[in-house]
Amino acid sequence: EAQVTQNPRYLITVTGKKLTVTCSQNMNHEYMSWYRQDPGLGLRQIYYSMNVEVTDKGDVPEGYKVSRKEKRNFPLILESPSPNQTSLYFCASTLSMRGSSTDTQYFGPGTRLTVL
Amino acid sequence: AQSVTQLDSQVPVFEEAPVELRCNYSSSVSVYLFWYVQYPNQGLQLLLKYLSGSTLVKGINGFEAEFNKSQTSFHLRKPSVHISDTAEYFCAVSIGSGTYKYIFGTGTRLKVLA
Numbered sequence: 059e060a061q062v063t064q065n066p067r068y069l070i071t072v073t074g075k076k077l078t079v080t081c082s083q084n085m086n087h088e089y090m091s092w093y094r095q096d097p098g099l100g101l102r103q104i105y106y107s108m109n110v111e112v113t114d115k116g117d118v119p120e121g122y123k124v125s126r127k128e129k130r131n132f133p134l135i136l137e138s139p140s141p142n143q144t145s146l147y148f149c150a151s152t153l154s155m156r157g158s159s160t161d162t163q164y165f166g167p168g169t170r171l172t173v174l
Numbered sequence: 175a176q177s178v179t180q181l182d183s184q185v186p187v188f189e190e191a192p193v194e195l196r197c198n199y200s201s202s203v204s205v206y207l208f209w210y211v212q213y214p215n216q217g218l219q220l221l222l223k224y225l226s227g228s229t230l231v232k233g234i235n236g237f238e239a240e241f242n243k244s245q246t247s248f249h250l251r252k253p254s255v256h257i258s259d260t261a262e263y264f265c266a267v268s269i270g271s272g273t274y275k276y277i278f279g280t281g282t283r284l285k286v287l288a
Contacts, residue, residue: 062217091276098183100264100280101218108274116275148217162208163276165217 060085062166064149070172071139079134079169081149089152090132091116091163092124094145101148107132139173146170176201178265180279187255188287195250195282197265205267207248209239212262212281221263224248235259260286 062083071077083090091106093116103116107126121143123135132151136143147170150163177200187193199205206225210218222233229241239250248265265279 089274093278098280100180101266101278103276103278106274106276114274117277150218162220162223163210163218165219167217 060164062149062151062164064147064166064169066169067167068170070174072174073140074138077136077139077171079136079147079149079171081132081134081166082130083132083149083151083164084130085151085153085164086129087151087153087164088129090126091150091152092122092132092134093148093150094118094143095148095168096145104134104147139171141173144171144173176203176205176267176269176275176277178267178277178279180265180282182282183280184283184285186285186287189257190254192253193251193255193259193284195263195265195284197248197250197279199246199248199265199267201246201267201269203269205269207239207241208266208268209233209237209248209250210264210266210278211235212264214261218264221250255284255286257286257288259284 065080088109092104093101095101102118105124107113149166152163179198208223209221211221212218222231224231224241232238237252262281262283264281268276
């Protein structure tokens with residue numbers, strides 16, 4: 059089954075404790091992206107990756123890191139989480155974004171993060 | 175800079191009534207337009223998209239949207255809603271050249287009343 063998986067689905071942590079949220083897709087998609095969803099703000103793009111070893115900032119990258127060492131995986135790293143990073147996070151993948159932006163994004167189920 | 179505006183944060187409507195969810199965008203370059211739906215406690219899924227060609231786009235579940243370039247709008251419509259359409263709806267644009275970002279609106283919560 060074609061899907062985007064995220065782990066963990068729920069996470070409660072404390073300020074400053076490094077964490078990683080994993081994202082994996084089995085569709086051989088080139089483009090992957092991370093979003094955070096906050097009430098009244100919709101989804102905001104954190105980082106995206108055009109392909110292996112190619113990443114770029116979205117609109118709200120501060121406090122986050124990503125890496126793309128393999129095509130299927132795109133982990134989101136919070137080196138020193140703070141309470142303002144409490145949010146619902148979504149990973150998404152798209153077959154290709156070769157300048158035509160034609161492809162549908164497939165979303166993971168979300169990770170609800172609480173930073174105390 | 176590009177932006178997407180969904181003016182209505184909540185839209186209540188009775189079952190079997192028509193509905194229109196509004197979306198306006200701002201961009202100095204070409205964009206592609208999308209509507210996504212998010213059911214409670216789920217991720218987002220695509221309803222429909224406009225890439226080029228006919229300005230009236232039909233999607234899943236009986237939804238359609240019309241691209242109006244002069245008004246920079248992409249409103250979503252359904253002639254007769256069901257209880258199961260209760261969800262949050264997001265309008266989004268992807269930038270057609272130069273960068274590969276997606277920009278989402280703040281969402282419209284559609285509540286269908288019996």
